[in-house]
Amino acid sequence: MKAIEVKGLKKKYRKTEAIKGVSFEVDKGELFGIIGPDGAGKTTLFRILTTLIYPDEGEARVEGLDTIKDYKEIRHIVGYMPGRFSLYQDLSVEENLTFFATVFNTTIEENYHLIEDIYKQIEPFKRRKAGKLSGGMKQKLALSCALIHKPKVLFLDEPTTGVDPVSRKEFWGMLKKLKKEGITIVVSTPYMDEAMLCDRIALISEGEIMKINSPEGIIDEYDSRLWKIRGEDMHRLLKDVREYEGTESCYAFGDSLHITLKGGEESIGGLEKFAEEKGHGKIRGEEIRANIEDCFMKLMKK
Ligand code: ADP
Numbered sequence: 001m002k003a004i005e006v007k008g009l010k011k012k013y014r015k016t017e018a019i020k021g022v023s024f025e026v027d028k029g030e031l032f033g034i035i036g037p038d039g040a041g042k043t044t045l046f047r048i049l050t051t052l053i054y055p056d057e058g059e060a061r062v063e064g065l066d067t068i069k070d071y072k073e074i075r076h077i078v079g080y081m082p083g084r085f086s087l088y089q090d091l092s093v094e095e096n097l098t099f100f101a102t103v104f105n106t107t108i109e110e111n112y113h114l115i116e117d118i119y120k121q122i123e124p125f126k127r128r129k130a131g132k133l134s135g136g137m138k139q140k141l142a143l144s145c146a147l148i149h150k151p152k153v154l155f156l157d158e159p160t161t162g163v164d165p166v167s168r169k170e171f172w173g174m175l176k177k178l179k180k181e182g183i184t185i186v187v188s189t190p191y192m193d194e195a196m197l198c199d200r201i202a203l204i205s206e207g208e209i210m211k212i213n214s215p216e217g218i219i220d221e222y223d224s225r226l227w228k229i230r231g232e233d234m235h236r237l238l239k240d241v242r243e244y245e246g247t248e249s250c251y252a253f254g255d256s257l258h259i260t261l262k263g264g265e266e267s268i269g270g271l272e273k274f275a276e277e278k279g280h281g282k283i284r285g286e287e288i289r290a291n292i293e294d295c296f297m298k299l300m301k302k
Pocket of ligand 1: 013014016017018036037038039040041042043044045
């Protein structure tokens with residue numbers, strides 16, 4: 001049995017088709033990433049899987065249980081950390097945790113070992129109101145609350161959005177440890193570096209899954225030559241490169257432009273010359289290996 005089985009799932013809000021027929025499976029103990037931009041349908045998918053909303057069509061099972069028929073059982077065995085802050089702002093750190101433990105008929109002590117690493121960092125502030133915590137601390141408390149009943153499957157909706165880089169790194173370290181405890185983790189993130197830390201990822205856009213594979217597998221499937229260039233005036237360079245007749249795609253990535261050429265062109269010499277004629281000076285293109293975002297952009301174009 002799989003930890004999660006989703007078949008032909010659809011969900012519409014009035015006019016918006018948030019999920020347009022999504023199917024995938026997650027193995028037990030897997031760290032599975034759902035990667036996509038805002039509005040892709042990630043939260044809708046999480047809400048269906050955690051039994052908070054019904055799909056219009058299709059079927060979703062968590063640990064073999066149906067999200068509609070067996071919603072009560074599912075609620076006992078999943079942990080959910082929603083994207084937007086889910087804690088009781090007026091309750092203290094400790095009161096929030098006690099609340100979640102009580103709801104699930106357990107105690108903080110019973111599963112303390114699961115949350116110890118994270119919780120001990122916020123324990124010195126246990127009498128502070130949740131609303132008064134920093135972003136990183138709120139995230140740690142929210143994760144502690146989602147874990148306190150030792151769920152079999154943990155759903156984390158953009159857990160690191162708006163969290164500082166050090167806390168993000170710690171957080172992923174934590175997830176690796178939870179995985180060792182045998183907990184299945186489904187996590188969404190807009191950060192491509194985090195996508196690389198998952199066992200497998202689903203790339204989702206506009207309610208459809210474009211690809212599912214290991215991050216390395218997705219990168220291996222990228223079959224275009226990809227170049228990187230840099231110039232003095234990046235804004236104007238982007239505009240000019242897009243106007244060049246041989247350009248297939250060009251977008252800004254960090255401090256450089258990533259480019260593919262029409263017809264799988266073997267050399268970027270023509271474009272370099274064009275850029276020079278346009279007054280960008282000597283531009284040197286460097287062939288690079290695609291990253292997940294490049295793969296995403298390419299799939300979006302299809
Ligand atoms: P994501 O989590 O990837 O940002 P969502 O699942 O939140 O995506 O949203 C998918 C689409 O559904 C978006 O276009 C969003 O505006 C729309 N949507 C989400 N929730 C509602 C709602 N309660 N009512 C109407 N439209 C919604």
